[in-house]
Amino acid sequence: MNPPEPRDLILRDIFTLGVKVVRRPVIRGDSALGTTPQPEPLAGIHAATTLRHAASRAVADCARYAREDGKTWTEIGAAMEPAHGEDSAFLAVASQMGRGPTFAWPCPACGQTVIDYGPEAGSPEDQETGHGEGCTRLAAAIVAWNARWEDGADE
Numbered sequence: 813m814n815p816p817e818p819r820d821l822i823l824r825d826i827f828t829l830g831v832k833v834v835r836r837p838v839i840r841g842d843s844a845l846g847t848t849p850q851p852e853p854l855a856g857i858h859a860a861t862t863l864r865h866a867a868s869r870a871v872a873d874c875a876r877y878a879r880e881d882g883k884t885w886t887e888i889g890a891a892m893e894p895a896h897g898e899d900s901a902f903l904a905v906a907s908q909m910g911r912g913p914t915f916a917w918p919c920p921a922c923g924q925t926v927i928d929y930g931p932e933a934g935s936p937e938d939q940e941t942g943h944g945e946g947c948t949r950l951a952a953a954i955v956a957w958n959a960r961w962e963d964g965a966d967e
């Protein structure tokens with residue numbers, strides 16, 4: 813059995829939210845082939861946009877755990893559907909808080925809340941502010957960043 817289509821899951825969730833059901837022809841304008849349950853349109857829009865907002869929050873929550881676990885924005889973007897580049901992935905979950913887009917996550921090494929300014933900020937020292945004094949995670953990120961440039965590797 814195939815997993816359910818995301819569209820069917822969303823429709824099920826819309827009904828689960830208690831939206832009024834209306835019957836519509838399976839083929840628009842032709843009731844001869846029967847009807848199918850559909851959400852009342854305006855209530856359906858309300859429910860679907862509520863679910864879309866909740867899905868965006870779920871993406872941000874998973875991205876926060878991914879950053880906490882040491883995943884890069886490149887890896888986070890690759891996990892998105894459709895796939896995003898690192899900058900686009902960051903911007904998809906970042907908040908606008910005055911100094912440009914930021915994304916906060918807890919550093920498991922130093923216990924501080926890191927304010928992440930995204931891949932475009934450059935080195936880990938510029939990208940991740942808020943690490944505690946002597947944070948081993950930040951130190952490792954700096955070593956990896958420097959090695960990346962010494963290898964003459966990508967961009």
Ligand SMILES: [Zn+2]
Pocket residue numbers: 919920921922923924942943944947948949950
């Ligand atoms: Zn830290």
